[in-house]
Amino acid sequence: MNTIKKLAGILWIALGLYAGYFSLTSLGYPKLQSGLAGNASDLVFGLIVTLILTPLIVGALLTFGYYCLSGEYNDTRVLVQPEESK
Amino acid sequence: MTYVVSCLKTENRSNYLTANSIPMSAATPSSLRSVIAASSAGTMIEWYDFYIFGSLAPIIATQFFPQTDPTAALLSTLATFAAGFVVRPFGALFFGRLGDMVGRKYTFMMTLLLMGGATFLIGCVPSYVQIGFWAPVIVLLLRLLQGLALGGEYGGAATYVAEHSSNDRRGFWTSWIQTTATLGLFLSLLVIMVTKLSMEEAAFQHWGWRIPFWLSILMIGISYLIRRNMSESPSFTAVKSAGKISKNPIKESFGNKLNFKYVLLALLGATMGQGVIWYTGHYYAMHFLKNDCHIHGLTVEKIMTLAFVAGTPFFVLFGWLSDRWGRKNIMLAGMALAACSYFPIYKAMYHTAGTGHRTEVDEKYTSTTTRTADETVAGDTLIATAIHREFTDGTAYDEITTSRISPAKARSAQSSVVKATIHLNLPDFWILVALVFIQVLFVTMVYGPIAAFLVELFPARIRYTSMSLPYHVGNGVFGGLMPAVAAYLTVNAKGSGDVPANPDWFVQGLWYPVIIVSVCFLIGLLYIDGSDNRIDDE
Numbered sequence: 001m002n003t004i005k006k007l008a009g010i011l012w013i014a015l016g017l018y019a020g021y022f023s024l025t026s027l028g029y030p031k032l033q034s035g036l037a038g039n040a041s042d043l044v045f046g047l048i049v050t051l052i053l054t055p056l057i058v059g060a061l062l063t064f065g066y067y068c069l070s071g072e073y074n075d076t077r078v079l080v081q082p083e084e085s086k
Numbered sequence: 087m088t089y090v091v092s093c094l095k096t097e098n099r100s101n102y103l104t105a106n107s108i109p110m111s112a113a114t115p116s117s118l119r120s121v122i123a124a125s126s127a128g129t130m131i132e133w134y135d136f137y138i139f140g141s142l143a144p145i146i147a148t149q150f151f152p153q154t155d156p157t158a159a160l161l162s163t164l165a166t167f168a169a170g171f172v173v174r175p176f177g178a179l180f181f182g183r184l185g186d187m188v189g190r191k192y193t194f195m196m197t198l199l200l201m202g203g204a205t206f207l208i209g210c211v212p213s214y215v216q217i218g219f220w221a222p223v224i225v226l227l228l229r230l231l232q233g234l235a236l237g238g239e240y241g242g243a244a245t246y247v248a249e250h251s252s253n254d255r256r257g258f259w260t261s262w263i264q265t266t267a268t269l270g271l272f273l274s275l276l277v278i279m280v281t282k283l284s285m286e287e288a289a290f291q292h293w294g295w296r297i298p299f300w301l302s303i304l305m306i307g308i309s310y311l312i313r314r315n316m317s318e319s320p321s322f323t324a325v326k327s328a329g330k331i332s333k334n335p336i337k338e339s340f341g342n343k344l345n346f347k348y349v350l351l352a353l354l355g356a357t358m359g360q361g362v363i364w365y366t367g368h369y370y371a372m373h374f375l376k377n378d379c380h381i382h383g384l385t386v387e388k389i390m391t392l393a394f395v396a397g398t399p400f401f402v403l404f405g406w407l408s409d410r411w412g413r414k415n416i417m418l419a420g421m422a423l424a425a426c427s428y429f430p431i432y433k434a435m436y437h438t439a440g441t442g443h444r445t446e447v448d449e450k451y452t453s454t455t456t457r458t459a460d461e462t463v464a465g466d467t468l469i470a471t472a473i474h475r476e477f478t479d480g481t482a483y484d485e486i487t488t489s490r491i492s493p494a495k496a497r498s499a500q501s502s503v504v505k506a507t508i509h510l511n512l513p514d515f516w517i518l519v520a521l522v523f524i525q526v527l528f529v530t531m532v533y534g535p536i537a538a539f540l541v542e543l544f545p546a547r548i549r550y551t552s553m554s555l556p557y558h559v560g561n562g563v564f565g566g567l568m569p570a571v572a573a574y575l576t577v578n579a580k581g582s583g584d585v586p587a588n589p590d591w592f593v594q595g596l597w598y599p600v601i602i603v604s605v606c607f608l609i610g611l612l613y614i615d616g617s618d619n620r621i622d623d624e
Binding site (some may be wrong): 004005008012015027029040041042045048049052053056060061063065067068072073075 | 162164171172186343350351353354540559563564567570571574605608609612613614
């Protein structure tokens with residue numbers, strides 16, 4: 001199970017990159033174009049997609065994928081704790 | 087050095103272990119009931135305050151944000167989007183930090199007063215006609231305060247109730263808090279309906295719309311008096327008396343990888359999908375019935391309120407079940423069912439509301455055309471064509487086409503607007519209630535146990551901050567954007583021609599919730615443990 005959890009990290013990273021590309025090219029950019037042409041609603045929507053939604057999706061999935069690959073979410077893991085904390 | 091094997095959750099908690107464990111005890115059932123009643127009432131009123139703005143958006147737009155003024159139109163969009171998407175997470179951070187440092191009780195008292203004050207004042211702001219540009223600016227600022235308050239309220243109420251509950255009943259007790267978002271939306275629709283029915287339409291448009299905003303101050307006042315006598319949560323009191331209050335909850339929550347990875351897991355494996363399911367079952371269903379199915383507005387409000395009323399007890403049922411079957415299992419089942427069912431449900435809604443399968447009564451067909459001079463543009467003429475059709479099953483269809491003839495413009499530039507309205511027969515009305523109810527059921531499955539789930543994921547000293555942010559990012563950003571993204575995908579699929587580019591254009595917006603929920607389901611399935619429901623730092 002831990003191997004699947006770790007390898008799935010690659011999937012989340014790839015998904016993060018694709019989601020970022022799709023979000024910018026299919027949602028953010030067309031809305032910004034329409035917004036700059038005079039549609040206020042589209043301008044705000046485009047800015048929110050470009051500056052908030054996309055960085056959030058990409059950042060969260062990339063970091064999550066990296067943590068998965070590092071084994072941070074494995075069921076059991078060996079921790080090194082200083083003796084004095086026992 | 088010694089090697090210690092521990093499960094993930096214990097690892098998160100052990101990071102904050104105190105040398106001597108902090109003793110805490112759950113409240114007695116009777117005191118717990120008063121804790122829940124006081125917390126839920128306040129939270130429901132906050133949701134009411136927040137949704138009343140959205141529910142009255144068309145009137146607010148005409149009063150404060152005239153489309154003839156481009157700046158006012160921009161402020162209108164900002165008021166709609168910013169409060170839900172940008173400010174709520176900031177409210178979560180600001181009040182979450184306060185809640186972890188000063189206490190849960192005082193923090194959500196503050197959010198209550200802030201929300202109530204802002205809502206009441208929105209109802210008092212003079213219109214754009216009276217004070218011009220200042221009207222939309224003031225309303226935008228008050229709306230931002232509403233978003234800020236909401237960002238702080240939910241985490242406080244959920245944490246407060248959870249910290250009073252025993253480990254084996256936490257899902258059940260916190261599920262009462264989970265009913266408040268739906269009840270708040272229901273209450274806002276109900277108050278608007280009653281206000282509308284109690285006066286002439288013109289009076290409602292002129293001043294009656296302010297009544298739901300004014301009512302807020304009364305409700306907040308009562309809630310404040312009830313909450314004032316509540317004591318601080320046992321977990322926070324124990325952390326405080328042990329001198330373990332966090333000095334910087336934001337840094338501890340998000341600057342420390344051991345905790346931050348759980349924030350990410352809470353967002354991507356739970357709240358992201360939950361937020362999208364909530365907004366699909368509530369706002370998108372309403373938007374779809376009004377704009378894509380063209381059902382009469384008041385009928386849609388009746389459909390939604392009936393589905394909400396029928397669905398609300400299931401929050402408590404699934405919260406209670408999560409104590410027995412596990413939060414993870416209930417929430418993931420809700421996500422799987424939603425992802426698999428949205429397409430067939432929305433296709434059924436569209437076909438139920440459509441007129442294609444009905445038999446028309448030819449003699450009931452009427453068509454009238456009127457021509458009037460446009461008072462706003464000299465020389466222009468407005469032509470309105472009203473068509474009325476009735477069907478053998480009792481359904482009626484009205485269509486009004488408004489065209490403008492402007493001598494100053496070329497013929498091709500003349501605009502035409504079509505507004506269709508369907509008046510449903512009773513059997514189809516109940517079918518739609520059932521179809522919306524199924525979606526509310528999915529909401530209750532993912533939303534009922536989530537407060538307990540989030541609370542159990544984080545240690546007491548930074549709990550308010552750590553759980554508030556993923557909740558409001560998941561709901562505010564991923565969920566809150568759902569209706570807008572889905573509407574955009576639908577319009578794109580429909581195209582601008584007479585014949586839609588995609589025959590199933592009306593369901594293309596559902597790709598957003600289906601994909602988000604599916605990803606969330608996979609992440610939750612793989613990475614959420616869910617076996618430990620203790621919340622004390624022991």
